[in-house]
Amino acid sequence: MSLYHFCQWLSQTPLSIWLREAPYPFPVFLIAHILAIAVFGGMVAMGNLRVLGKALREVPVSEVIGQFRAWKWVGFAILLVSGLFVAMSDPMEYYDNIMFWISMGVLVLAGVNAAIFRYGIYRSVASWDTAAVAPPSARRWAGISIVLWIALILSGRATAFF
Amino acid sequence: MEHAILLLARPEAIPVNPIARWEWVFPVIETLHVLGFTLLVGTVVILDLRLLGWRLHKQPVSRVARDLSPWIWTGIIVQLITGPYLFSGDPFEYVQVTAFRVKMTLLLVALIFHFTAIRAATAPARDMQPLGWRRLAAVVSVGLWVSVVLGGMWIGNL
Numbered sequence: 001m002s003l004y005h006f007c008q009w010l011s012q013t014p015l016s017i018w019l020r021e022a023p024y025p026f027p028v029f030l031i032a033h034i035l036a037i038a039v040f041g042g043m044v045a046m047g048n049l050r051v052l053g054k055a056l057r058e059v060p061v062s063e064v065i066g067q068f069r070a071w072k073w074v075g076f077a078i079l080l081v082s083g084l085f086v087a088m089s090d091p092m093e094y095y096d097n098i099m100f101w102i103s104m105g106v107l108v109l110a111g112v113n114a115a116i117f118r119y120g121i122y123r124s125v126a127s128w129d130t131a132a133v134a135p136p137s138a139r140r141w142a143g144i145s146i147v148l149w150i151a152l153i154l155s156g157r158a159t160a161f162f
Numbered sequence: 163m164e165h166a167i168l169l170l171a172r173p174e175a176i177p178v179n180p181i182a183r184w185e186w187v188f189p190v191i192e193t194l195h196v197l198g199f200t201l202l203v204g205t206v207v208i209l210d211l212r213l214l215g216w217r218l219h220k221q222p223v224s225r226v227a228r229d230l231s232p233w234i235w236t237g238i239i240v241q242l243i244t245g246p247y248l249f250s251g252d253p254f255e256y257v258q259v260t261a262f263r264v265k266m267t268l269l270l271v272a273l274i275f276h277f278t279a280i281r282a283a284t285a286p287a288r289d290m291q292p293l294g295w296r297r298l299a300a301v302v303s304v305g306l307w308v309s310v311v312l313g314g315m316w317i318g319n320l
Contacts, residue, residue: 031315037196038311042204049233056229059221067217068208150197157193 007091019089026089033082037153040075043068044149051142053133060129065122083156099162103155110148117141181251188251192318195244199314202237203307205230206276213283213300215293223296227284238273256317265313272306279303 001009010016019025049055050064087094094100121138128134134142181187211217212226249256256262280303282288283296 038199038203039207041200154193157196161189
Protein backbone atom coordinates (compact mmCIF):
# COMPACT_ATOMS: atom_id res chain seq x y z
CA MET A 1 0.00 0.00 0.00
CA SER A 2 1.48 3.32 -1.02
CA LEU A 3 1.52 6.35 1.23
CA TYR A 4 -1.16 7.90 -0.98
CA HIS A 5 -3.48 4.95 -0.45
CA PHE A 6 -2.66 4.89 3.24
CA CYS A 7 -3.72 8.55 3.53
CA GLN A 8 -6.87 7.79 1.57
CA TRP A 9 -7.67 4.93 3.92
CA LEU A 10 -6.80 7.07 6.95
CA SER A 11 -9.15 9.86 5.90
CA GLN A 12 -12.06 7.39 5.92
CA THR A 13 -11.42 6.11 9.45
CA PRO A 14 -13.93 7.13 12.15
CA LEU A 15 -11.21 9.06 14.04
CA SER A 16 -10.33 11.15 10.99
CA ILE A 17 -13.98 11.82 10.21
CA TRP A 18 -14.60 12.82 13.83
CA LEU A 19 -11.60 15.19 13.83
CA ARG A 20 -12.82 16.72 10.59
CA GLU A 21 -16.52 17.05 11.27
CA ALA A 22 -17.04 17.54 15.02
CA PRO A 23 -16.79 21.23 15.95
CA TYR A 24 -14.43 21.02 18.94
CA PRO A 25 -11.59 18.53 18.42
CA PHE A 26 -9.75 20.43 15.69
CA PRO A 27 -9.49 23.83 17.44
CA VAL A 28 -8.68 22.14 20.76
CA PHE A 29 -5.74 20.21 19.28
CA LEU A 30 -4.54 23.28 17.38
CA ILE A 31 -4.64 25.38 20.58
CA ALA A 32 -2.75 22.64 22.45
CA HIS A 33 -0.18 22.55 19.64
CA ILE A 34 0.51 26.30 19.71
CA LEU A 35 0.44 26.63 23.52
CA ALA A 36 2.94 23.77 23.76
CA ILE A 37 5.27 25.65 21.41
CA ALA A 38 4.94 28.81 23.50
CA VAL A 39 5.49 27.12 26.87
CA PHE A 40 8.13 24.53 25.97
CA GLY A 41 9.89 26.17 23.01
CA GLY A 42 11.54 28.60 25.41
CA MET A 43 13.05 25.71 27.37
CA VAL A 44 14.71 24.34 24.24
CA ALA A 45 15.91 27.84 23.37
CA MET A 46 17.34 28.49 26.84
CA GLY A 47 19.19 25.14 26.91
CA ASN A 48 20.85 25.98 23.60
CA LEU A 49 21.53 29.61 24.54
CA ARG A 50 23.15 28.43 27.78
CA VAL A 51 25.56 26.20 25.83
CA LEU A 52 26.30 29.17 23.55
CA GLY A 53 27.01 31.31 26.62
CA LYS A 54 24.17 33.72 25.82
CA ALA A 55 21.86 33.03 28.76
CA LEU A 56 22.07 31.81 32.39
CA ARG A 57 25.87 31.83 32.17
CA GLU A 58 26.35 31.40 35.92
CA VAL A 59 24.10 28.32 36.06
CA PRO A 60 25.80 24.96 35.30
CA VAL A 61 24.95 23.66 31.81
CA SER A 62 23.78 20.30 33.22
CA GLU A 63 21.34 22.13 35.50
CA VAL A 64 19.73 24.14 32.68
CA ILE A 65 19.53 21.08 30.40
CA GLY A 66 18.87 18.41 33.04
CA GLN A 67 16.21 20.25 35.06
CA PHE A 68 14.06 20.95 32.04
CA ARG A 69 14.54 17.60 30.27
CA ALA A 70 11.35 16.05 31.63
CA TRP A 71 9.38 19.23 30.85
CA LYS A 72 10.69 19.30 27.30
CA TRP A 73 9.68 15.66 26.80
CA VAL A 74 6.17 16.44 28.07
CA GLY A 75 5.99 19.42 25.70
CA PHE A 76 7.27 17.33 22.82
CA ALA A 77 4.68 14.62 23.51
CA ILE A 78 1.88 17.23 23.51
CA LEU A 79 3.23 18.69 20.25
CA LEU A 80 3.50 15.27 18.63
CA VAL A 81 0.05 14.00 19.65
CA SER A 82 -1.77 17.27 18.91
CA GLY A 83 0.10 17.63 15.60
CA LEU A 84 -0.76 14.06 14.65
CA PHE A 85 -4.45 14.69 15.37
CA VAL A 86 -4.43 17.93 13.38
CA ALA A 87 -2.84 16.12 10.43
CA MET A 88 -5.24 13.19 10.75
CA SER A 89 -8.20 15.54 10.43
CA ASP A 90 -7.45 15.78 6.73
CA PRO A 91 -4.72 13.34 5.61
CA MET A 92 -5.17 14.01 1.89
CA GLU A 93 -4.72 17.76 2.44
CA TYR A 94 -1.43 17.22 4.28
CA TYR A 95 -0.26 14.53 1.86
CA ASP A 96 -0.34 17.22 -0.83
CA ASN A 97 1.19 19.95 1.37
CA ILE A 98 4.90 20.37 0.67
CA MET A 99 5.36 22.47 3.84
CA PHE A 100 4.02 19.63 5.97
CA TRP A 101 6.67 17.28 4.59
CA ILE A 102 9.40 19.90 4.96
CA SER A 103 8.45 20.38 8.61
CA MET A 104 8.50 16.60 9.17
CA GLY A 105 11.96 16.47 7.59
CA VAL A 106 13.17 19.30 9.84
CA LEU A 107 11.68 17.50 12.85
CA VAL A 108 13.71 14.38 12.06
CA LEU A 109 16.87 16.49 11.62
CA ALA A 110 16.22 18.23 14.97
CA GLY A 111 15.84 14.82 16.62
CA VAL A 112 19.05 13.49 15.08
CA ASN A 113 20.87 16.68 16.11
CA ALA A 114 19.62 16.39 19.71
CA ALA A 115 20.72 12.72 19.86
CA ILE A 116 24.19 13.56 18.51
CA PHE A 117 24.56 16.24 21.19
CA ARG A 118 23.17 14.11 24.00
CA TYR A 119 25.18 10.95 23.27
CA GLY A 120 28.26 12.77 21.99
CA ILE A 121 29.76 15.93 23.44
CA TYR A 122 27.22 16.16 26.30
CA ARG A 123 28.65 13.00 27.90
CA SER A 124 31.71 15.04 28.86
CA VAL A 125 29.60 17.89 30.29
CA ALA A 126 31.17 17.48 33.74
CA SER A 127 34.42 18.99 32.44
CA TRP A 128 32.75 22.15 31.02
CA ASP A 129 29.64 22.33 33.20
CA THR A 130 30.42 25.64 34.87
CA ALA A 131 32.24 27.29 31.95
CA ALA A 132 30.36 30.43 30.87
CA VAL A 133 30.79 29.33 27.25
CA ALA A 134 30.83 25.65 26.22
CA PRO A 135 33.54 24.11 23.97
CA PRO A 136 33.24 24.79 20.20
CA SER A 137 31.80 21.38 19.27
CA ALA A 138 29.02 21.74 21.87
CA ARG A 139 28.32 25.28 20.64
CA ARG A 140 28.08 24.00 17.08
CA TRP A 141 25.31 21.51 17.96
CA ALA A 142 23.51 24.14 20.03
CA GLY A 143 23.66 26.60 17.13
CA ILE A 144 22.36 24.00 14.68
CA SER A 145 19.63 23.11 17.17
CA ILE A 146 18.38 26.72 17.38
CA VAL A 147 18.36 27.03 13.58
CA LEU A 148 16.46 23.73 13.21
CA TRP A 149 13.86 24.63 15.85
CA ILE A 150 13.26 28.02 14.22
CA ALA A 151 12.95 26.24 10.85
CA LEU A 152 10.50 23.79 12.45
CA ILE A 153 8.28 26.60 13.75
CA LEU A 154 8.51 28.44 10.40
CA SER A 155 7.62 25.38 8.32
CA GLY A 156 4.96 24.27 10.79
CA ARG A 157 3.30 27.67 10.65
CA ALA A 158 3.68 27.76 6.87
CA THR A 159 1.85 24.43 6.62
CA ALA A 160 -1.32 26.27 7.57
CA PHE A 161 -0.82 28.82 4.80
CA PHE A 162 -0.13 26.37 1.94
CA MET B 163 -3.67 65.16 3.63
CA GLU B 164 -5.03 63.15 0.77
CA HIS B 165 -3.71 60.00 2.46
CA ALA B 166 -5.28 60.97 5.76
CA ILE B 167 -8.68 61.28 4.11
CA LEU B 168 -8.15 57.98 2.28
CA LEU B 169 -7.18 56.29 5.55
CA LEU B 170 -10.40 57.43 7.17
CA ALA B 171 -12.50 56.40 4.21
CA ARG B 172 -10.79 53.24 3.02
CA PRO B 173 -7.64 52.16 4.92
CA GLU B 174 -6.85 49.39 2.44
CA ALA B 175 -6.55 51.99 -0.32
CA ILE B 176 -3.28 53.32 1.11
CA PRO B 177 -0.75 51.94 -1.38
CA VAL B 178 2.36 52.43 0.76
CA ASN B 179 1.86 49.71 3.37
CA PRO B 180 3.29 46.39 2.07
CA ILE B 181 1.09 44.34 4.41
CA ALA B 182 -2.03 45.67 2.69
CA ARG B 183 -0.48 45.39 -0.73
CA TRP B 184 1.12 41.93 -1.04
CA GLU B 185 -0.54 38.89 0.39
CA TRP B 186 2.70 37.13 1.37
CA VAL B 187 3.72 39.88 3.83
CA PHE B 188 1.08 39.01 6.41
CA PRO B 189 2.04 35.31 6.83
CA VAL B 190 5.72 36.24 7.07
CA ILE B 191 5.17 38.84 9.80
CA GLU B 192 2.68 36.60 11.58
CA THR B 193 5.24 33.78 11.66
CA LEU B 194 7.81 36.16 13.18
CA HIS B 195 5.11 37.02 15.72
CA VAL B 196 4.86 33.28 16.58
CA LEU B 197 8.67 33.07 17.02
CA GLY B 198 8.48 36.18 19.22
CA PHE B 199 5.86 34.79 21.58
CA THR B 200 7.73 31.49 21.81
CA LEU B 201 10.77 33.40 23.08
CA LEU B 202 8.80 35.75 25.34
CA VAL B 203 6.33 33.30 26.89
CA GLY B 204 8.87 30.46 27.06
CA THR B 205 11.34 32.64 28.96
CA VAL B 206 8.72 34.04 31.33
CA VAL B 207 7.55 30.49 32.09
CA ILE B 208 11.11 29.49 33.08
CA LEU B 209 11.25 32.46 35.47
CA ASP B 210 7.83 31.53 36.86
CA LEU B 211 8.95 27.92 37.41
CA ARG B 212 11.85 29.29 39.46
CA LEU B 213 9.46 31.48 41.47
CA LEU B 214 7.33 28.41 42.15
CA GLY B 215 10.46 26.68 43.44
CA TRP B 216 9.93 23.85 40.95
CA ARG B 217 13.02 24.37 38.75
CA LEU B 218 16.52 25.88 39.12
CA HIS B 219 15.94 26.03 42.88
CA LYS B 220 19.69 26.04 43.57
CA GLN B 221 19.90 29.46 41.89
CA PRO B 222 18.87 32.71 43.56
CA VAL B 223 15.62 34.04 42.06
CA SER B 224 17.20 37.40 41.25
CA ARG B 225 20.00 35.75 39.27
CA VAL B 226 17.57 33.79 37.09
CA ALA B 227 15.52 36.97 36.59
CA ARG B 228 18.59 39.05 35.69
CA ASP B 229 19.96 36.41 33.29
CA LEU B 230 16.63 35.96 31.50
CA SER B 231 15.80 39.66 31.35
CA PRO B 232 17.58 40.41 28.01
CA TRP B 233 15.68 37.55 26.36
CA ILE B 234 12.35 38.62 27.81
CA TRP B 235 13.06 42.13 26.48
CA THR B 236 14.06 40.72 23.07
CA GLY B 237 10.72 38.88 22.96
CA ILE B 238 8.78 41.99 24.00
CA ILE B 239 10.52 44.13 21.36
CA VAL B 240 9.91 41.57 18.57
CA GLN B 241 6.22 41.47 19.57
CA LEU B 242 5.90 45.24 19.81
CA ILE B 243 7.25 45.55 16.25
CA THR B 244 5.47 42.65 14.55
CA GLY B 245 2.17 43.08 16.46
CA PRO B 246 1.48 46.74 15.56
CA TYR B 247 2.62 46.01 12.02
CA LEU B 248 0.05 43.21 11.68
CA PHE B 249 -2.48 45.67 13.11
CA SER B 250 -1.55 48.30 10.51
CA GLY B 251 -2.81 46.04 7.71
CA ASP B 252 -6.43 46.67 8.63
CA PRO B 253 -6.62 48.93 11.71
CA PHE B 254 -10.26 49.90 11.41
CA GLU B 255 -11.30 46.28 11.25
CA TYR B 256 -9.19 45.21 14.24
CA VAL B 257 -10.40 47.91 16.65
CA GLN B 258 -13.94 46.67 16.15
CA VAL B 259 -13.14 43.01 16.79
CA THR B 260 -13.93 41.82 20.33
CA ALA B 261 -11.05 39.33 20.27
CA PHE B 262 -8.60 42.13 19.52
CA ARG B 263 -9.87 44.32 22.36
CA VAL B 264 -9.80 41.42 24.82
CA LYS B 265 -6.27 40.45 23.80
CA MET B 266 -4.94 44.00 24.08
CA THR B 267 -6.47 44.33 27.55
CA LEU B 268 -4.90 41.03 28.62
CA LEU B 269 -1.56 42.09 27.14
CA LEU B 270 -1.64 45.37 29.03
CA VAL B 271 -2.48 43.57 32.29
CA ALA B 272 0.25 40.95 31.67
CA LEU B 273 2.89 43.62 30.99
CA ILE B 274 1.89 45.71 34.02
CA PHE B 275 1.88 42.58 36.20
CA HIS B 276 5.31 41.60 34.92
CA PHE B 277 6.91 44.98 35.58
CA THR B 278 5.31 45.43 39.00
CA ALA B 279 4.53 42.16 40.80
CA ILE B 280 7.10 39.92 39.07
CA ARG B 281 9.77 42.60 39.27
CA ALA B 282 9.11 42.95 43.01
CA ALA B 283 9.05 39.17 43.44
CA THR B 284 12.47 38.79 41.80
CA ALA B 285 14.21 41.63 43.68
CA PRO B 286 17.62 40.60 45.11
CA ALA B 287 16.51 41.73 48.57
CA ARG B 288 13.97 38.88 48.63
CA ASP B 289 16.41 36.11 47.65
CA MET B 290 16.83 34.86 51.20
CA GLN B 291 13.12 35.00 52.04
CA PRO B 292 10.66 32.11 51.66
CA LEU B 293 8.81 32.10 48.32
CA GLY B 294 5.39 32.65 49.93
CA TRP B 295 3.14 34.97 47.91
CA ARG B 296 5.62 34.91 45.04
CA ARG B 297 4.41 31.44 44.08
CA LEU B 298 0.94 32.89 43.55
CA ALA B 299 2.44 35.70 41.44
CA ALA B 300 4.13 33.05 39.26
CA VAL B 301 0.81 31.22 38.72
CA VAL B 302 -0.95 34.48 37.81
CA SER B 303 1.89 35.34 35.42
CA VAL B 304 1.66 32.00 33.56
CA GLY B 305 -2.12 32.35 33.38
CA LEU B 306 -1.93 35.89 32.01
CA TRP B 307 0.62 35.09 29.30
CA VAL B 308 -1.18 31.92 28.21
CA SER B 309 -4.40 33.95 27.88
CA VAL B 310 -2.55 36.56 25.81
CA VAL B 311 -1.50 33.76 23.39
CA LEU B 312 -5.05 32.38 23.36
CA GLY B 313 -6.36 35.90 22.68
CA GLY B 314 -3.98 36.18 19.74
CA MET B 315 -5.21 32.88 18.32
CA TRP B 316 -8.77 34.09 18.79
CA ILE B 317 -8.06 37.21 16.69
CA GLY B 318 -6.81 35.01 13.84
CA ASN B 319 -9.73 32.62 14.34
CA LEU B 320 -7.03 30.00 14.99
